[in-house]
Amino acid sequence: MFLPPRWLQKDSFPEATTFLAAELSDQFLKLLQEVGPQSNEAILVPASQSLALRSQLRTELSRPDDFSPLVLEGMLMTTVAQAGRSLSRRHHGKPPAWLSRAKELLQDFAGAPPSIEEIAHSAGVHPAHLSREFRRQFGCTPGEYGRQIRIQQAKLHLTKTRWPLSQISLQSGFSDQAHFSRTFKRYTGSTPLEYRRSFTSQ
Template sequence: MKALSTGQFFGETNSLIVLDGLTITDTEYTHEKVDWHYHEKPYFTFILQGRVLEGNKKEIYQCSQGSLLFHNWDDAHYNIKPPGFTRGFHIEINQDWFKNYSLKTEQVQGSISIKNTGIQLLFYKIFKESKLDDSVSNLTINTLLIEVLEKIDSKYKTEDKFIPHWAKTLKEILHEQNLNDFSLPCLAKLLDIHPVHLSRCFPKYFGCSLGEYIRKIKIKKSIGMLSDNRSSLAEIALEAGFSDQSHFNRCFKENIGTTPMNFRNLLL
């Protein structure tokens, strides 16, 4: 079984940045199939564009734009890439980095798929900082990555049995339906709970208000369209569910820290 050294991935490397204890790689995947292998350090894989299938001894992940995986030490896996362009963003982490910030990863053994929209948006912010690469990028990336790991740790300390059925159902509804079709009373009726209870308890299970969460979903959807420069920002805004481009620009900057146009330029 092949062991990959730090900064090594199967494909064409667009960029490689080494910070204090972190190796950040932007890679175009070029191999249709990659046999079983593992990496010498724990790392994140974030799919910027395209699709890839990843399998390990326990699970198979169908990854698309915005998918985020965390791989712990020496976790063996394989990859299959469908036809088309696929691009991944990786952060490999030295053991000393965890020690310096008193962070532990016992909660996340092996490989895990991180489906939290808020955490995925944090990775877009990390990607943005890696492309800016200015005097404060190191500080900002470290701060954002610590926030990511703390949110993951918090998630795994909260067992699913404590999450009510209505919250799980609501997450499916919000991610699979047209978000503009729902109001608070409508959602509450679908879930058979009181609107006040829904509004009050939502942050406990989603980490933000209902309105903020819906905006995050829209922003993630819009980022998936920014890499296609045939679509105007006004078209993307409407397709993602924003009322107009001005509202889109404002929400995007609040969540990602830059405008959609600037992020499109960094992405392309």
């Protein structure tokens, strides 16, 4: 996540966590404000993008050399700029009606998710056009968005019910508990059980 200047941040982690904070130059912040979102907006980096960034940062920090500061700065600036560009594009008008219908379809499906072809047919557009415009407007692919919806549903079940994990995995649309646990940790950084305990212990 990118936070604008003078924003305060408070985080709570359920377990030992490595936290990396970086301050960007005034020149870059000024440029970002000119071409991207307003200075009072936070920028959330999409999960697909942040996973790659974490891997690159871990590799660079584990074997630093004289060029590491330059490489790290480039990584972070590029990531923030790309995320800011996606946010800026999404702010320019409402998405077309057919794209909103495609998004709603992903929110409402139960069981096996629809294919790109099925979503595109329902929206009345070509699958390639759907994929391109969905990412441009919402910052992720239809598949990534559908997975995020499932994770949000699972979070709600974990905090509002006492259902066993096997039941939550099925209710949230995952094929089995193992798949659910792997995907949940990939997107949240903690297992479903750790996530639930972090709320029940408060």
